[in-house]
Amino acid sequence: MPNAIPPTQSAEKIYAYQQKLLIVLITWFLGMTAIAMVINVFWLFGSAARRTAIQMAIMAVILAGNGWGLKLARQGRLKPPARILLGSGLFISVLAAVTANTYFVFHSVTTLVLMLMLAGLLESSGASLRWFAGTVLAFGAGLVLRVSLPGSDFQINPESIITFFIFPMFLMLGATMLGRYVARVLNQAFDEQDKVVQRNIKLYSQTRQQNNDLALINQLNNACNQGESMGRVFEILGNQLKQILPCQNTAIFLTSPDNQYLVARHLVLGDDLLDKLKTLIGRNLPPIQARLKEGGIYRQALEYGAPRILNDPDVLRDMMYEFVDDPWLRTFIPQAFKFFRHRSILQIPLIAQGKPIGLVDASRREPFTEAELRRVELISTQLTLILERQQIETQLRASEARLRAAVDNLPFEFWMIDAEGRFVLQNPVAEQHWGSAVGKFPSDIDVAANTVSFWQNTNQRALAGEIINYDTTYPIHGQIRHFHCIVSPIFDAGQIVGALVINIDITERKQTEEALRQSELKYRELFEQAQTALAQTEALHRATLALTATTDMSQIFDRILLELWHVVQYDSASIQLLEGDDLRIIAGRGFPENQKIVGISFPVHDDNPNALVIDRRQPVIIDDVRPDYPAFDRPPHNAAQICNWLGAPMILAGKIVGMLALDKREPGFYTQTHADTVMAYCAQAAIALNNAQLFEQAQRELAERQQVEAALEQERNLLRTLIDLMPDHIYVKDTESRFVVVNNFMAHQMGFQSPGEVLGKTDLDIHPPENARQFLADEQHLFETGQPLVNNIESILTGNGQQRWLLTTKVPLRDSADNVTGLVGIGRDITERKRAEEQIEASLHEKEVLLKEVHHRVKNNLQIVSSLFNLQSNYVDDPTVLEILQDSQNRVRSMALVHELLYR
Numbered sequence: 021m022p023n024a025i026p027p028t029q030s031a032e033k034i035y036a037y038q039q040k041l042l043i044v045l046i047t048w049f050l051g052m053t054a055i056a057m058v059i060n061v062f063w064l065f066g067s068a069a070r071r072t073a074i075q076m077a078i079m080a081v082i083l084a085g086n087g088w089g090l091k092l093a094r095q096g097r098l099k100p101p102a103r104i105l106l107g108s109g110l111f112i113s114v115l116a117a118v119t120a121n122t123y124f125v126f127h128s129v130t131t132l133v134l135m136l137m138l139a140g141l142l143e144s145s146g147a148s149l150r151w152f153a154g155t156v157l158a159f160g161a162g163l164v165l166r167v168s169l170p171g172s173d174f175q176i177n178p179e180s181i182i183t184f185f186i187f188p189m190f191l192m193l194g195a196t197m198l199g200r201y202v203a204r205v206l207n208q209a210f211d212e213q214d215k216v217v218q219r220n221i222k223l224y225s226q227t228r229q230q231n232n233d234l235a236l237i238n239q240l241n242n243a244c245n246q247g248e249s250m251g252r253v254f255e256i257l258g259n260q261l262k263q264i265l266p267c268q269n270t271a272i273f274l275t276s277p278d279n280q281y282l283v284a285r286h287l288v289l290g291d292d293l294l295d296k297l298k299t300l301i302g303r304n305l306p307p308i309q310a311r312l313k314e315g316g317i318y319r320q321a322l323e324y325g326a327p328r329i330l331n332d333p334d335v336l337r338d339m340m341y342e343f344v345d346d347p348w349l350r351t352f353i354p355q356a357f358k359f360f361r362h363r364s365i366l367q368i369p370l371i372a373q374g375k376p377i378g379l380v381d382a383s384r385r386e387p388f389t390e391a392e393l394r395r396v397e398l399i400s401t402q403l404t405l406i407l408e409r410q411q412i413e414t415q416l417r418a419s420e421a422r423l424r425a426a427v428d429n430l431p432f433e434f435w436m437i438d439a440e441g442r443f444v445l446q447n448p449v450a451e452q453h454w455g456s457a458v459g460k461f462p463s464d465i466d467v468a469a470n471t472v473s474f475w476q477n478t479n480q481r482a483l484a485g486e487i488i489n490y491d492t493t494y495p496i497h498g499q500i501r502h503f504h505c506i507v508s509p510i511f512d513a514g515q516i517v518g519a520l521v522i523n524i525d526i527t528e529r530k531q532t533e534e535a536l537r538q539s540e541l542k543y544r545e546l547f548e549q550a551q552t553a554l555a556q557t558e559a560l561h562r563a564t565l566a567l568t569a570t571t572d573m574s575q576i577f578d579r580i581l582l583e584l585w586h587v588v589q590y591d592s593a594s595i596q597l598l599e600g601d602d603l604r605i606i607a608g609r610g611f612p613e614n615q616k617i618v619g620i621s622f623p624v625h626d627d628n629p630n631a632l633v634i635d636r637r638q639p640v641i642i643d644d645v646r647p648d649y650p651a652f653d654r655p656p657h658n659a660a661q662i663c664n665w666l667g668a669p670m671i672l673a674g675k676i677v678g679m680l681a682l683d684k685r686e687p688g689f690y691t692q693t694h695a696d697t698v699m700a701y702c703a704q705a706a707i708a709l710n711n712a713q714l715f716e717q718a719q720r721e722l723a724e725r726q727q728v729e730a731a732l733e734q735e736r737n738l739l740r741t742l743i744d745l746m747p748d749h750i751y752v753k754d755t756e757s758r759f760v761v762v763n764n765f766m767a768h769q770m771g772f773q774s775p776g777e778v779l780g781k782t783d784l785d786i787h788p789p790e791n792a793r794q795f796l797a798d799e800q801h802l803f804e805t806g807q808p809l810v811n812n813i814e815s816i817l818t819g820n821g822q823q824r825w826l827l828t829t830k831v832p833l834r835d836s837a838d839n840v841t842g843l844v845g846i847g848r849d850i851t852e853r854k855r856a857e858e859q860i861e862a863s864l865h866e867k868e869v870l871l872k873e874v875h876h877r878v879k880n881n882l883q884i885v886s887s888l889f890n891l892q893s894n895y896v897d898d899p900t901v902l903e904i905l906q907d908s909q910n911r912v913r914s915m916a917l918v919h920e921l922l923y924r
Contacts, residue, residue, distance in 0.1 A: 236260045236399065241406060253410060254286040257380065257403070262288050264399075265392060267384040268362060269293070273310065274370075274378040275322075282318050282379055284308035296359045301352055310342040318342055321367045322376040327396045329388045330365045339365070364388050368396055371404045372411045433503075433523035439516065441479050450523070453496050482507040482519040491526070502530040576712040577607035580680075580705045585609075587701050588694050590682040592660045595705075596622070596630065597678040603630050610683070616656045629667055633679050639668040639695035644687045666690040668698040670706035677706055749826060749847035752833070755840065757782050757799050766847075771819015787816060799830065803840050806832050813854075814847065825854040882916040 239256055258270040269289050273282035287294075287308070297305055312319045317339050321328065330336060337357045344350050362383040370378035382388075427434055427447045435457065436445035443457040450457070457465055462475040471494075478488050488507040493500050503523045510518040581593055592610030594617060596603040602621040608614040622630040628649060632640045645652050645665040652662050664684040669676050680702055684690065743750045744764040752761035759782070762775040770786055772778050783792035795814065802809055808831040816824050826847035833842040889909035896902050 232264050236264065237403075237406070251285060253406075258286045258288045261380065261382055265366070265382055265384070265388070265396075267366070267382040269381075269383045271308075271381040272370075272378065273318075273381070275312070275376065276309070280312055282310040282312060285378070293359060297356055300355060300359070301349065306344075306346070306349070308343060310339075311345065313342070316342050318379065321379055322369055325369055325371065325376065327366060327368045327393055329390075329393055330367065331363065331387050333363060336360070336363065336365060361385060366393065366396060368399075368403070372408045377411075432525060433521075435521040436510070436518060437479060437483075437521065438518045439483060441476070441483065444518070453494075478505075478507045479519060479521075482509050482521075483516055485509050485516060494523075501525055502527045576708055578609070580708065581607060581609035584680065584682070584698075584701060584705075588666075588682060588690075588698050589684075590666075591685050592662065592683040594681045595678065596681060598624070598634070598676055601625060603634070603679065611656070611660050613656065620656075629665055630679065630681070633667040633669050634676060637669055637671065637676065639666065639699050641666050641690050641692070641695055661685050663687045664689045666695060666698060668695065668702045670702045670709070672706040672710050677709065680705065748849070749828075749845070751845050752842060753799065753845065754842045755803055757796050760842070769818050769824070791816065799843060802830055802832055802843055806834075806840055808832065813850070823851075824849055825851045879916060879920070882912050886912045886916070 236257070239260065254272040258272050261267065261270050270286075271284055271288075272286040274285050275281070276283055284307075294305065310316075310318045312322070317330075317335060330339075337353070340353050340357060340360075341350060344353065360383075362385055364384055364387040366382040366388045368380040368382070369376050370380065427445065430447050430449065433450035433453060434445075434447040435443055435450055438444050441461055443460055446457050454465060454467070462472050462479065465472070467475075478490075481488055487509070489505070491502065491504050493502050495501075502525070504526045505524075506520075506522045508520050508522075509516045510520060577595055580595060584590070584593055590610065592608065594605045594608040594611075596605050599621075601624050603624060604621045605617050605619065608617045611617055622628050624631045624634045628651070629640055629642055629645060642648065642665045644663050646663065651657060652665075660683055662683040662685070664687050666682040666684075668680050670678045670680065680698060682690070682698065743761075746763060747765055748763075749766040749769070750761075750763040751759055751766060754760055758780055759778050760780075762778040764775060767773075767775040767778050770778065778786070783795045786792070787795065791814070798809055798812065801807075808829065810829050812828045812830075814826045814828050816826060818824055827850045828845060828847040830843050830845040832840045833844060835841050886909050889905050889912065893902055893905045893909070896905060
């Protein structure tokens with residue numbers, strides 16, 4: 021831009037002007053002060069020597085200060101030396117007023133006038149007036165001190181006031197006003213130039229920013245043009261943004277493949293932020309990535325699609341939480357936020373092909389401005405174009421690599437030629453066959469002249485827009501190979517820019533075609549045979565389905581003969597079953613009188629074709645049966661005029677059950693193919709016959725079973741009736757002592773309405789626990805030993821609480837494997853008999869007591885009689901009487917012994 025100048029040119033002019041003026045004034049002041057010091061040298065030897073020495077010392081200090089100020093002014097610093105000069109002038113004026121030295125007064129007034137003019141030029145209006153007021157006060161203070169000093173000869177009168185106060189004040193005021201006026205004139209003079217300077221400064225700043233932006237964009241473009249990776253592009257962007265904005269931190273993120281995270285790809289961080297964070301958590305940082313959750317800050321930034329500024333501290337802190345999923349790490353975020361110390365973030369979405377692919381974060385302590393945002397928006401637009409181009413170029417390179425890989429892996433020859441007929445691309449297969457051809461014309465390749473001419477002709481035709489297909493042969497490594505060739509034009513925007521040449525080696529295909537042609541005749545015959553066999557197989561399949569569709573024995577014979585005709589044609593046919601050593605015809609079809617042949621038998625050991633079939637267990641074909649077997653010329657066979665005969669056995673599970681016999685009137689009709697087909701049909705016929713027989717047998721067995729079940733049901737009903745009418749407890753239990761059968765008498769006596777209420781219960785559900793446990797123990801012993809429990813007396817309580825006595829017998833129930841599966845119990849009520857027995861026992865007990873008493877008394881009486889005989893014998897001397905007494909005593913003892921034995 022031609023009007024743009026560096027922003028410091030105008031300022032340098034102004035500063036140079038002020039610097040020169042200041043240097044002149046300081047130099048003048050230094051000279052005047054030096055002259056005053058020289059004059060004061062002559063006064064050192066007078067009466068005022070002491071005061072003069074003090075004045076010279078003060079002036080020496082003033083000289084030193086202004087000398088330093090002169091040095092600062094020459095270095096370009098204006099305000100400090102100007103204020104040193106003004107202060108020195110004030111001090112000199114006070115000193116002059118006090119000393120009443122005319123030279124000093126002139127020196128001070130002149131100095132103050134020039135100083136105030138300088139203040140008017142360098143300072144603002146307010147500062148100039150303050151300097152004027154200070155000067156007046158200082159000068160007045162000097163005069164007051166002069167008057168008040170001892171020995172002062174200064175007289176205050178109108179003349180002195182006008183000379184030493186009012187006149188200097190007006191001079192100084194005029195100097196101040198003159199300085200301000202000159203300053204205004206200078207300001208007006210430079211006003212237009214300042215405006216131009218400001219415009220130039222703004223234009224220069226904008227130009228420099230644009231140059232920096234263009235430099236960044238050019239650097240990114242150069243990186244893309246040089247094939248740099250996306251990571252290198254992001255590195256350049258991050259480093260340059262840090263300088264352009266400026267900012268302390270920059271971070272570049274890319275979206276993850278599943279668009280769930282923003283993953284950091286490049287970081288430029290200041291203040292050793294990463295090291296501080298590692299020290300804070302005491303371990304390495306996890307991968308830096310932000311979750312793109314619904315409503316999240318980073319998700320909003322991508323959806324917004326344009327740069328934006330974030331200055332809210334709460335938002336900045338919440339952004340850090342989106343980087344951390346671990347609850348433990350989230351506890352460190354408040355402290356980490358203090359480390360961050362940046363309070364403004366500028367977010368720049370990265371857009372490629374209309375979709376967000378990432379985000380750039382720039383942060384610093386000072387807030388970003390709207391001007392910086394607008395500047396970044398312009399950079400973002402260019403960056404979007406660069407990223408789109410980078411992505412397109414990456415895809416293009418990947419596509420070219422895939423195309424190159426595809427071409428290199430083609431299993432046939434491949435060339436590409438340009439519009440001039442020059443080869444520009446060739447795959448390894450073509451190079452292996454013909455050598456390197458890239459950059460060459462067909463005439464440059466070492467091939468036969470006619471081949472070169474042919475290639476040139478086909479290439480020209482293709483470049484004219486024609487697609488050529490042809491087959492040819494080429495000598496490849498000493499072998500003649502067959503090729504199918506395709507030459508096709510390449511179009512770009514409707515213009516032909518080249519052609520593709522493809523040579524597909526079809527040598528193996530040609531050889532295969534020749535082999536196929538040679539074998540076609542061989543397989544054609546086989547195919548025709550297969551067609552015939554297929555037709556027979558289909559017929560056989562249909563026949564098989566028809567045979568298996570019925571199991572009626574009365575229909576199966578007719579069905580077999582009918583379907584047989586569809587498989588192998590015949591004039592007449594018969595079914596013969598093997599019964600012992602004879603084959604008996606049980607069905608026929610096609611005979612003049614079918615009923616006459618049914619029942620005819622053929623001994624399997626006689627000389628007949630049927631016997632051959634049974635003996636060989638294979639089909640037998642006889643072209644003309646009449647010469648060898650005259651029986652076919654006799655009734656009833658002669659009526660059928662049988663000539664050609666085919667017999668095949670029906671075999672089931674390795675056993676011959678019969679055969680099928682087919683007859684034709686013309687000789688030589690049946691072939692081995694017919695025989696094989698009939699043999700296959702016989703297998704299905706045998707199965708159909710067996711199925712029919714099995715079905716008939718099953719029907720008979722079913723009828724018999726139904727009769728048996730009816731008889732069993734009748735017996736069951738009779739048995740149930742007998743059980744229910746018996747006045748005894750009759751029941752059946754399983755091995756867990758549950759009732760499964762109970763008669764009416766038992767159910768009613770136990771207080772139930774019907775036997776069904778007892779089923780499934782045990783004795784514990786019916787009887788008192790002490791009785792039930794005994795019953796269960798007895799039954800468990802029965803189950804374990806298998807021994808019946810016979811005539812066991814049990815006590816029970818009926819439903820109305822009466823005690824009854826049962827004489828119970830329990831026997832085990834066994835299955836076919838002799839395993840105990842339950843028990844049958846019969847309990848007869850013997851309560852009345854029990855009561856009669858108790859009465860008899862009571863009567864016997866009474867009689868026993870009576871008998872004991874009689875026995876006791878008889879025994880005592882016999883003992884007394886024996887004792888009396890013994891006593892009497894002591895008084896008898898007569899042996900005869902003594903013998904009689906002893907004999908009587910022995911008789912009594914015998915009677916007592918007999919009585920004792922009888923009692924026992």
